[in-house]
Amino acid sequence: xxxxxxxxxxxxxxxxxxxxxxxxxxxxxxxxxxxxxxxxxxxxxxxxxxxxxxxxxxxxxxxxxxxxxxxxxxxxxxxxxxxxxxxxxxxxxxxxxxxxxxxxxxxxxxxxxxxxxxxxxxxxxxxxxxxxxxxxxxxxxxxxxxxxxxxxxxxxxxxxxxxxxxxxxxxxxxxxxxxxxxxxxxxxxxxxxxxxxxxxxxxxxxxxxxxxxxxxxxxxxxxxxxxxxxxxxxxxxxxxxxxxxxxxxxxxxxxxxxxxxxxxxxxxxxxxxxxxxxxxxxxxxxxxxxxxxxxxxxxxxxxxxxxxxxxxxxxxxxxxxxxxxxxxxxxxxxxxxxxxxxxxxxxxxxxxxxxxxxxxxxxxxxxxxxxxxxxxxxxxxxxxxxxxxxxxxxxxxxxxxxxxxxxxxxxxxxxxxxxxxxxxxxxxxxxxxxxxxxxxxxxxxxxxxxxxxxxxxxxxxxxxxxxxxxxxxxxxxxxxxxxxxxxxxxxxxxxxxxxxxxxxxxxxxxxxxxxxxxxxxxxxxxxxxxxxxxxxxxxxxxxxxxxxxxxxxxxxxxxxxxxxxxxxxxxxxxxxxxxxxxxxxxxxxxxxxxxxxxxxxxxxxxxxx
Ligand code: M6R
Numbered sequence: 260x261x262x263x264x265x266x267x268x269x270x271x272x273x274x275x276x277x278x279x280x281x282x283x284x285x286x287x288x289x290x291x292x293x294x295x296x297x298x299x300x301x302x303x304x305x306x307x308x309x310x311x312x313x314x315x316x317x318x319x320x321x322x323x324x325x326x327x328x329x330x331x332x333x334x335x336x337x338x339x340x341x342x343x344x345x346x347x348x349x350x351x352x353x354x355x356x357x358x359x360x361x362x363x364x365x366x367x368x369x370x371x372x373x374x375x376x377x378x379x380x381x382x383x384x385x386x387x388x389x390x391x392x393x394x395x396x397x398x399x400x401x402x403x404x405x406x407x408x409x410x411x412x413x414x415x416x417x418x419x420x421x422x423x424x425x426x427x428x429x430x431x432x433x434x435x436x437x438x439x440x441x442x443x444x445x446x447x448x449x450x451x452x453x454x455x456x457x458x459x460x461x462x463x464x465x466x467x468x469x470x471x472x473x474x475x476x477x478x479x480x481x482x483x484x485x486x487x488x489x490x491x492x493x494x495x496x497x498x499x500x501x502x503x504x505x506x507x508x509x510x511x512x513x514x515x516x517x518x519x520x521x522x523x524x525x526x527x528x529x530x531x532x533x534x535x536x537x538x539x540x541x542x543x544x545x546x547x548x549x550x551x552x553x554x555x556x557x558x559x560x561x562x563x564x565x566x567x568x569x570x571x572x573x574x575x576x577x578x579x580x581x582x583x584x585x586x587x588x589x590x591x592x593x594x595x596x597x598x599x600x601x602x603x604x605x606x607x608x609x610x611x612x613x614x615x616x617x618x619x620x621x622x623x624x625x626x627x628x629x630x631x632x633x634x635x636x637x638x639x640x641x642x643x644x645x646x647x648x649x650x651x652x653x654x655x656x657x658x659x660x661x662x663x664x665x666x667x668x669x670x671x672x673x674x675x676x677x678x679x680x681x682x683x684x685x686x687x688x689x690x691x692x693x694x695x696x697x698x699x700x701x702x703x704x705x706x707x708x709x710x711x712x713x714x715x716x717x718x719x720x721x722x723x724x725x726x727x728x729x730x731x732x733x734x735x736x737x738x739x740x741x742x743x744x745x746x747x748x749x750x751x752x753x754x755x756x757x758x759x760x761x762x763x764x765x766x767x768x769x770x771x772x773x774x775x776x777x778x779x780x781x782x783x784x785x786x787x788x789x790x791x792x793x794x795x796x797x798x799x800x801x802x803x804x805x806x807x808x809x810x811x812x813x814x815x816x817x818x819x820x821x822x823x824x825x826x827x828x829x830x831x832x833x834x835x836x837x838x839x840x841x842x843x844x845x846x847x848x849x850x851x852x853x854x855x856x857x858x859x860x861x862x863x864x865x866x867x868x
Contacts, residue, residue, distance in 0.1 A: 610639020
């Protein structure tokens with residue numbers, strides 16, 4: 260999604276803005292631009308392309324200034340083009356960058372055209388810059404103009420605003436879309452997330468919804484949604500400034516896949532006390548709130564939704580607690596029946612996913628017992644608005660395809676169902692077994708990573724494939740779904756996952772010698788069932804690729820290629836089996852020459868609906 264950077268300093272800010280844009284590239288974008296104030300002049304450069312293209316353009320026509328804003332645009336209204344790229348400018352007086360969607364832009368546009376504005380782009384953003392310009396003409400004060408203009412906007416926005424009439428002033432506004440302020444010494448910054456600014460500061464203020472900030476070299480004054488001055492806490496980021504490096508790996512995604520043993524280890528750190536899970540890892544109030552809980556409702560999107568689906572199997576089989584899982588964009592627009600003893604759980608890597616956030620906001624007024632966010636980003640909107648928080652410690656995830664965030668979400672969810680199950684009759688032996696398995700998990704993931712070489716060789720076979728089926732049963736069905744999502748998002752091969760038992764109810768019609776079928780097979784009570792499903796595929800000439808563990812014996816068969824992970828216990832099997840599926844998607848995408856870390860049309864942080 261769109262990325263914003265802004266700076267006000269006594270030195271040239273163009274390099275800071277460009278470095279910030281590079282650090283935001285992972286979010287996904289299709290055009291880029293920046294504008295700076297030099298004396299009373301406003302200068303802008305935009306490209307329909309990548310930040311590197313903008314850098315080339317800057318070499319041709321250097322821009323320097325002490326106040327500036329910059330942007331990477333992920334197209335929503337209007338195609339990727341120079342005209343639609345940000346910053347947008349009105350009459351050389353106001354320049355803005357925007358992340359979000361203005362829902363009433365059509366009516367504002369009609370009114371502005373009637374007032375004599377000529378539109379230069381197809382974006383919704385242009386109505387914002389015009390609105391600020393009109394208010395600025397009335398008030399003569401940039402801050403007052405932003406107050407007045409934002410009162411007229413419906414929808415979501417994070418904005419950075421500058422004007423040559425007020426050099427040395429940067430106004431930031433936030434509603435619905437994320438925005439942070441970076442605090443320097445005698446210089447200040449804004450950005451869509453902290454990663455963008457780690458090369459210039461570790462100190463951040465997270466704006467609350469409705470906040471507007473007046474930023475100069477001398478300080479930052481924040482106004483809340485009632486336009487009252489407020490103090491927001493300053494946080495020190497623990498992330499190091501080279502967090503966005505690839506550490507020698509060819510892609511962020513590969514680095515992040517290989518970081519999983521560490522990420523899981525860190526997520527488990529401090530979680531156990533005398534062989535039991537310490538429930539305060541979910542927050543100090545967790546014990547009291549969990550005492551009430553008799554059911555779980557999980558809401559999330561994409562990969563995080565798949566984590567929720569695994570949790571449903573765990574919750575009902577291990578902890579005897581009813582669990583319902585729903586896609587956030589569906590939940591938020593549907594009337595649902597709420598049982599008051601239900602824990603509302605959101606799962607999100609970024610903590611800024613617009614649909615998940617809206618679902619949480621709805622849930623807070625719907626009578627749930629409490630809300631819990633499982634999230635990888637401290638101080639994200641989701642964590643700030645939830646009663647309880649479990650922070651996964653995957654570390655910054657840069658690749659658009661979520662990998663280590665997913666496996667650490669699963670770790671958090673297994674711990675959650677265990678502490679809830681305790682209250683509903685789960686034995687201490689079961690809990691001790693789960694704790695033991697979680698402690699083994701980093702090692703088990705390391706063994707799964709050893710399949711990398713084999714998977715690399717195997718993946719060449721898929722370069723010319725256009726479709727793939729993924730099959731799983733029980734706990735491994737959501738893992739098959741996740742494997743299919745990974746493949747389609749980074750290799751652009753159409754992939755679907757099915758419960759293996761559903762094959763004969765339709766998808767079997769697709770199976771022929773051109774259709775690769777990946778099956779994820781656990782060594783559990785469903786083994787014989789899924790073996791029969793594999794025979795159904797084989798009988799139709801399908802190419803089978805079976806991912807299983809060393810405990811499973813399959814008849815030798817030249818038509819079936821088998822990948823085996825070392826023995827893995829049933830409860831942690833979904834986490835371990837995820838890893839080879841990530842590697843399969845990764846290597847196929849690399850062979851196909853796809854942009855693995857920034858797949859087309861996708862964004863890392865989906866901050867608009
Ligand atoms: O940040 P979130 O976990 O809320 O994001 C949800 C989805 O957008 C995300 O998981 C998406 O599906 C990933 N690209 C999957 O790899």
